[in-house]
Amino acid sequence: MNKWPAIAIILVLMFPIVPLVKAQPLIIISVSQEYFEGRPGDIIKIPVTVRNVGNETAYNITVYISGPVKGFQYTMAAISKLEPNQNTTVELTIYIKDDARAGTYDLKIVGRVGALLFEKPIKVRVLTVIDYKLDIQVKDRYLYGSDVEATLIVKSLSNGVIVGTISYELYSEEGLLKKDSWVTYINPQDKWSYTLFLPKPDVGKYTIILRAEFAGITKTITKNFLVYRRNLTYEAYFENGIIYVRVVDKEGNGVKDVPVEIEGVLFKTDPYGLVKYEAKEPGVYKIKLNLDGRIVETFVEVKKLFISWEQKNGTLILYTRDASGKGISNVSIEAIGPNGRVYAVTDENGRAEISLNETGYGLITVKAESSRYIGAEISITAEKPKPKETTITITTTRTPTPIQLNETPTQIEQPKRGYGYLPIIFVISAVLFGTTSYVAFFMPIILEEQLDKYYFVKVKAPKLRGIKNLRYEKVINAVDARATKGKVSIDGNKVVWEIEELGPEEEAFLQVLL
Incomplete structure (x- = not known):
């Protein structure tokens, strides 16, 4: 076989591969140790050596730590240039935060060149820290009559679970009041709490002691509080239709938020120490005050004015009295008639006079007002007097009879005539005088009067002797009855x-509520 074609084919196949094999940087990361330990709050410093083993210069190398975010904080380093076969050392830092849990964590030191990453694994162990703190949340002072709540707290400063005992004692000036203890555990950075409740403790000084022991570490905390009572005084009175209750301290300043109960209705004093209650009906009003836990009861009597009247010729005579019939002085009177208004003030006997010539005759409205009483109002009809009858009577009484006796002798014999009804008039007058005298001197006087929902009875003993074993009965639908003397x-x-x-x-007086 001819080898040249084969060689040619091999060269052709290798040709596209040759451009892919290019020179590039290649780095190696190394550390002096791969295991580190620390506690929360510690800083671990790690020297890192970076070597370029490639055949190309490495630019902009970033070295950093990759690991858990919670509980740790890391630093990073940058290398701008690293020649082939050249190395350099940088320092990275790991900060273990206070909330880092105890345990061993896997981290990586990473070197980055462009898109290439190079990693070196390391381990960091967070050591267990045993620590905690105690706290007692309670105010320094409490008003007597208030409930006391104290919160006992054990706060873990550990990065692991702690197990131990917790106990408390509560003391008064007389000795131990309460105590308790627990065996418990607390998770890292968590807390244990307990609310100590003391209902309305007595006046005095109190002490709470909180103790704990975890992993052999013992801690104790003490807190004191005082239960006190202010020196409060009060006054209650009726004026201008209003019942006033005022509470002050020893300096005379009004005290706010003091509970005041009037006729079963609960109020609290305003910033001036005042409570106001409108009294629309006469009677005795019961008032109860809570003066820092000291319960005080008092009474305010509310009286009503009563008006009676009589007309004498052109004068309207008015009388203002209380329920017992006693005249009331310094009462403002307003009389409104057809011709206008007239004002007057009653004297020491409760008496006032109004000129009918100023008010006019006919329907007249009379109003009586006093700061010490509930006012009254009545309507009356004043009749215009007859002048003729009054003139005849005056002329008859002033007839000069002595002159007539001297001038006419026959008038001397007039007494011999019949006396007509004169003896009968004398007898009736004597009987009436004797009867009224007997009643005034020997018989008791009983007066009765009804006003709206109230029925009043007055009993007065005669002038010359007292009364024993008096019994008064009245058929009436009554809700309540009170008397100034005796039993009702x-x-x-x-x-x-x-x-x-x-x-x-x-x-003696009887008041009946209908």
Whole structure:
């Protein structure tokens, strides 16, 4: 066989292959050791040798570490130029972060030239760190009457699971109140917590001690808190239709958010220490205050004005009284009639006069107002007096009878005539005077009056003697009844009032809520 054609065929086949075999860089990465150890917070420095074993110069070589992102932080290095058979050394750094878990990790040192990658595997072991911290979350001061919550916390600073014991003790000034203990584990960077609840503790100083032991490491923390009561005072009064309750501290400043209950309705004091309650009906209002856990009860009596009147010729006489019949002074009176408005103020006896010539006659509306009482309003009809009848009466009483006796002798015999009804008038007057005197001096006086939902009864003993074992009964549908003296009971639809004794001219009052 001729060998030349064969050689020619071989050359032809090799021709396209020759251009593919080109010169290119080829690098080798080496390290002095392949295993490293560290704890969270440590920095590991790794010297890396890079050698170009190719037949071409290597440009822009990048050397870096490839591995897990969580728990680690890496650096990188760059080599701008590396000739064939030339080597150089760079330093890479691994930072182990605090959240790195304990264990052994596989990493790679990578060298990159263009699209070519060259790798060198290494191992890094993160050592286990045992550490933790204690905390007690509780306020320094609590008002008496408040609940106390304290949170006990054990925070793991370890990068591995820790197992140990936790315990606490709670002390008051009198000694140990509570204690407890647990055997538990805590995951890396996790925490254990427990809420200690103390309902409305007494006034005094308290101490919480928290203890823990993990992997032979023992720690203790102590926290104190104080339960105290402020020096609070209060006042409660009625004025201008409003019941006021004010709470102040020892400096006289208003205290906010103090619970105040009025007739079963709960309020809290405003920033000025005030609670306002509109009183629309007379009566005794019960008030309960919670002064930092000290419960105080008080009462405010709300009274109502009553108006009575009489007309004397062109004058309207008004009387303002309370439920007991006592006259009330300094009450503002407003009378509105056909001709306009007239104002007046009652005297020390509760009496005021209004000129009907100014208000006009006919329908008149009278209003009575006082800062100490619930006001009253009535409508009355004032009649215009008759001038003629008044003039005749005055002329008759002023007739000069002595002159007539001297001028006419026959008038001396007039007394011999019949007296007509004069003796009868004297007898009736005597009987009435004796009866009223007897009632005033020997018999008790009982007055009754109803106003809206209230029924009032007044009993007054006579002037010359007292009353014993007085019993008053009234058939009436009553919801409640109160008396200034004696005992009151409600039996079905009947109110029974019993008084053992009243002194001469002594008064007692009964108030019935219908």
